[in-house]
Amino acid sequence: MVTLVAAAIVFVIAGFVKGVIGLGLPTIAVGLLSLVVPPAQAAAWMLVPSLLTNVWQVAAGPNLWPLTRRLGTLLAGIAIGTWAGGGIIAGASAGIASAALGVTLMLYAGLGLSPLRPRVPAGAEPWLSPVVGLLTGVVSAGTGIFVMPSVPYLQALGLEKDDLVQALGITFLVATVALGFGLFSQGVLAGGTALTSLAMLAPALVGMWLGQVVRSRISAAAFRTWFMIGLLVLGAHLALKPLM
Known part of the structure; x- marks a missing residue:
């Protein structure tokens, strides 16, 4: 029961972050939940809230x-990469999966905090999109999160703000479905786990609504900076956790 209450609080926080900046629910949810449960279970609990909040965003x-x-070839690459890497997170030991998740979070946060703002040349998009999709799918299959390298890539496309938010939603929606199929095929998404994931939808929606309410009242840029710093610290902890 204590774990479920903690999970509900995590999903309120994750939904709040997503409501403010348009992303972060799977990253926060899997990252924080992996402090108390194996990453594969954390990823399974994340599926329903991620799926339906992304439907809302899309x-x-x-x-x-x-x-x-x-984004068609990017989305296809994510699906293929997740299928090709199927079972990595479920088959890995908790220590290895936790360390991989931590390193992924650190890379994402480090790039977000850096002054680098790359741009994808128009001529590179046709061949780069499927490559980024494949890499994102494999990382998703191994860690349960799908922000690397898809999010930096989408940001580098130079989309308008509203289009970027919707593009992130589309990408995360496809990645969530692909990961869900992968976890189901590995027996991780069993009946009890699926019900827990469904139960986490309500706190995630509450958090997302709160985030949208306060979005105009706080500096999104400053919030994003502290969000990245928090991810960096969380990632370092998860990466070093197996050594402690």
């Missing part, structure tokens, strides 16, 4: 089909 944007067509 539906709110104006350019669903144009963006989906543009």
Whole structure:
């Protein structure tokens, strides 16, 4: 029961972050939950909240089909990469999976805190999108999160703000479904786990609503900076946890 209460609090926090900056729910949820449960279980609990909050995010944007067509090879790459790496997170020991998750979070946070703002040349997008998708799928299969390298890549495409938020939602939606199929095929997403994931939807939606309410009242840039710093610390802890 204590673990479930802690998980509900984690999902309120994760939903709040997503409500403010448009991303972060799987990253926060899996990262924090991995402090108390194996990463594979954390990823399974994250699935329903991630799926439905991304449906919300995707539906709110104006350019669903144009963006989906543009990102088609990226999305296909994510699905193929997740399938190719299927079972990594479920088959790995908790220590290895935790360390891999920690390193991924540190890389993502480090890039987010750096002054680097790369841009993808227009001519590179057709061949780079499927490569980034494949890499994202493999990382997702191994850690349960799908921000690397998909998020930096989408940010480097130079999309308008609303299009970027919707593109992130589309990408995360496909990645969540692909990861869900992978975890189901490995027997991780069993009945009790699926029900727990469903139960975590309510706190995630509450957190997301709160984040959207306060979005206009706080500095999104400052919030994002502290979010990245928090991820960096969390990632370092998870990476070093097996050695402690």
